[in-house]
Amino acid sequence: MLCAVILGLLTQLSNTTSVEGVVARLGTGEPLARATVTLSNDRYPSQVLTTTTDASGRFSFLKVPPGEYRLQASRQGPYIPAEYGQRNQGERGTPYYNRAGTEDHRNPA
Numbered sequence: 001m002l003c004a005v006i007l008g009l010l011t012q013l014s015n016t017t018s019v020e021g022v023v024a025r026l027g028t029g030e031p032l033a034r035a036t037v038t039l040s041n042d043r044y045p046s047q048v049l050t051t052t053t054d055a056s057g058r059f060s061f062l063k064v065p066p067g068e069y070r071l072q073a074s075r076q077g078p079y080i081p082a083e084y085g086q087r088n089q090g091e092r093g094t095p096y097y098n099r100a101g102t103e104d105h106r107n108p109a
Contacts, residue, residue: 017098020060023053023073026082031057035075041067069096 023035037059039049044067053059053073070093074081085094 016063016065018060018062019064019069019071019096019098020058021071022057023059023075024057025079032073032075032079033057035059035073035079038070038072038074039064040070040072042070043067064098066099067097069098071096 019039021037023032023037024030025032031053033053033055035053035057037051037053039061041047049061049064051059051061071084072081072093073083080089083093084096086092
């Protein structure tokens with residue numbers, strides 16, 4: 001069973017933003033509590049942020065600097081880790097472009 005990462009609101013905090021969302025079971029949309037969510041930057045591999053979802057499957061990262069990130073969710077049990085925007089098992093997901101002051105998070109190129 002894949003986990004789905006649903007990205008939520010972004011709130012501008014000076015030059016940083018918060019990244020919030022819900023991790024849900026793919027196919028049913030059931031929120032997944034106690035899932036591990038990782039926000040990583042390929043350019044700076046040592047700078048990895050990790051949090052755990054609450055009982056409603058919600059997560060948040062505060063004061064995230066601008067950059068290109070990968071957002072992944074995993075959970076123990078019969079779940080396969082999934083990345084934000086991932087369509088099929090074994091594929092990479094969609095990079096998340098964090099830019100303060102905007103809600104457009106597509107590739108800026």
